[in-house]
Amino acid sequence: QVQLVESGGGFVQAGGSLRLSCVASGLSFSTYGMGWFRQAPGKEREFVTSIAWTGGKTYYADSVKGRFTISRDNARNTVNLQMNSLKPEDTAVYYCAAERLGWGRTKGYEYDYWGQGTQVTVSS
Numbered sequence: 321q322v323q324l325v326e327s328g329g330g331f332v333q334a335g336g337s338l339r340l341s342c343v344a345s346g347l348s349f350s351t352y353g354m355g356w357f358r359q360a361p362g363k364e365r366e367f368v369t370s371i372a373w374t375g376g377k378t379y380y381a382d383s384v385k386g387r388f389t390i391s392r393d394n395a396r397n398t399v400n401l402q403m404n405s406l407k408p409e410d411t412a413v414y415y416c417a418a419e420r421l422g423w424g425r426t427k428g429y430e431y432d433y434w435g436q437g438t439q440v441t442v443s444s
Contacts, residue, residue, distance in 0.1 A: 322346040322433045324416045329438030332406055336442070340401040342416030342435055350394040353424040355431060356401050358412035358440075365428055368414070371399065373422035383409075406442045413437040 328340040340356070355370035369380045369390040378390055389402040399416060417431035425431065 322418070324418060324433055324435035326414065326416045326435045326438040329414060329440045331441045331443065334407055334442055334444050336406050337402070337404045338406065338440060340403065340414055340416075340438060340440075342399045342401075344397045344399070344416075344418060347418060347433065349397040349418075351422050352418040352420055353422045354390075354392060354399040355417045355419065355424065355426070356390065356399075357415045357417060357428055358410075359415070359437075360409075360412040363412075365415070367426045367428065369401065370424035370426060372424035377424050379424055379426055403440070406440075408442050408444045411440060411442050413439050 323345045326342045351373050353372050356368040357365050358368050359365040371378045371390045375392050387405045392399045415437045416435040418433040419425050419431045
């Protein structure tokens with residue numbers, strides 16, 4: 321079955337960096353668009369960033385543009401999220417997701433598979 325396993329979350333001070341990774345199995349990874357979403361306590365899940373199957377197209381929420389970078393390694397079935405200049409408002413559970421059309425979509429309902437999430441906490 322399909323599994324998406326996130327890692328790399330943790331606790332960091334404002335201005336710091338973290339790198340999240342998501343390893344996929346049970347699907348043809350190189351044909352899927354991949355995305356990262358997050359959900360803070362008491363808030364709805366929101367789009368963070370996504371990448372098309374080729375890696376040639378990426379999309380970012382305005383709140384993370386210039387600070388976060390998504391990348392993928394199709395040989396390793398991995399998608400990464402480099403997060404720099406972290407702010408307390410970035411605190412959330414971060415979820416990796418896969419969508420079969422491969423476009424790198426921006427709406428959660430367009431995604432077919434989800435990971436369990438990894439907690440990111442940024443202190444002020």
